[in-house]
Amino acid sequence: MKSFAFIRPPDSAVAIAAQAESPTAQQGASVRFLAGGTTLVDLMKLNVEGPDKVVDINRLPLDQIESLPDGCLKIGATVRNSALANHPAVLRDYPVLSQAILQGASAQLRNRATTAGNLLQRTRCIYFRDTAMPCNKREPGTGCAAIHGHNRNLAILGTSEHCIANNPSDMCVAMAALEAVIHVTGPKGVRAIPFAEFHLLPGETPHQETVIQPGDLITHVTLPPPVPGNKSLYLKLRDRASYEFALASAAVVLTVAGGRITRARVAMGGIGVKPWRTREVEAALEEQPATETTYQRAAEMAVQGARPQSENAFKIELAKRCLIHALKLAAQPA
Template sequence: MHTFELITPASVTEAVKAQAGSPTAQQGAPVRFIAGGTNLVDFMKLNVETPRQLVDINRLGLDRVEALPGGGVKIGALARNTDVAQHELIKARYPVLSEAILSGATVQLRNLATTGGNLLQKTRCVYYRDTAFACNKRNPGSGCPAIEGHNRMLAVLGTSEHCIATNPSDQNVALTALEATVHVTGAKGERAIPIAEFYVLPGATPERETVLAPGDLITHVTIPALPDGAKSVYLKLRDRASYEFALASAAIVTQVSGGRISFARVAMGGVGTVPWRSHEAEKALLGKAATRENFRAAAEAALHGAKPQTQNGFKVELAKRCVTHALTLATKQA
């Protein structure tokens, strides 16, 4: 790990200025915000991340979970994963989010990890994590050995010839199904970014993962109210029962009226380069009876266009079964 300077701003404005205006930022050296550090510190130890300065944002008070007028919720960027997952408001209104958070990591990590940090969680691709290998995400233009190498855990949706790294988060799959909005304060003011527009597909620039600009600080996330009677489920399939990243996961929100699906949101994890929402699956479900046959048809639509690699072709069928079963679980609650 390289040495670094720690900066402790007293306000959001100071934090933004500290990162955007840092001399090392202007010289091209990385400057990073740090809260729980559960992801960043790992990569600093591996020399994948080598920030010259860290901006500690833990004192900014962005850690509350609050009800919003109209039935929505506001989650501070520094709200710890454990607090969000166990919050009565989240468990009652958005169980898919609570289930997603509780399916990932250890209790100790969830006690430190934050909502904002999880939004920016880095891939677990072995080539990204090991500086002995080339990696377009870590070192643009160096190549992607994962395409012909060890890619069992990697993406089959949203890939490019430059990168097939999977987004590893559980939280963000649920937030995608819930149509969350990410609120940011930056050098140019405040912005509200729908989560569908927050992540960037790898294309030819896999090093750029989100639309954030230097100095942009995530302050909170808002989630709109769900339709009356809507039910939600998070299902995660993995190699072992706990403390493992998803091979395939599904976040489902549905409303069933008169035996037919009147509202559907489908998002998948473990298979996409970003938290993957399937509008195709949602379209296939609307107005249809809540039957396994229709769920399977929606799952087929969700994986249409998947591009498996040398070792992860099994993910296509696994993800279809995951979506089908998650829909079954969600509609059984209706």
């Protein structure tokens, strides 16, 4: 790990000004925000990240969860994952989010990891974390070792010839299905970013993972008011029961009335380069009977366009079965 300057800004304005000094707010930035540090510190130890300055935002007032007058739930950027998963409003109105968080990492990590940090979580592709190997995400233009290497855990949807790394977050899959909005303050003012627009496809620039710009500080996330009568569920399939990343996962938010699905929001994890939400899948479910045939049709649509690699073609069938089972569970009568 290289040496770096460490500062604790007294307010958000100073934090934003310090981070805006970075020539790129993306990967390899010379100035980085620090909250829980469960990703950043690891990558600094591996020399994948080497910031010149680390800006500690833990003392900024960004650690609260509150209900807003319009019925939305506001989640501060530095709210710890464990606090979010166990908050009464989340357990009552957004159980899919609680379930997703509690199935990620370990209790110790959840006690440190934050909402904003999870939104910005980097891939666990072994080639990204090994500086001896080529990686376009870590060092643009060097190539993607995973395409012809070990790729069992990597993405089958949204990939490009430059990168097949998947997004490792469980929390983000649930937030995609819940249609969260990410609120950012930066040199250009305040922005509200719909979750679907936050993460980027790799294309020819896999090092650009989100729409975050130099100086942008995530301040909070809002969840829309829960839809009356909806049920939500997170199902995660992995190699072992704990402390393991998803091979395939599904976050499902359904409203079922009279045996028919009147509203559906679906996102999947483990299989995409970003939390994978497909509107066509939701359209295939809505106004349809809550039956095995409907679920199978939606599952086939969920993996359309998949581009498996040498070791992960099994994810196509696994993802379909994951989604079908999640839909069955979510549609069961209370």
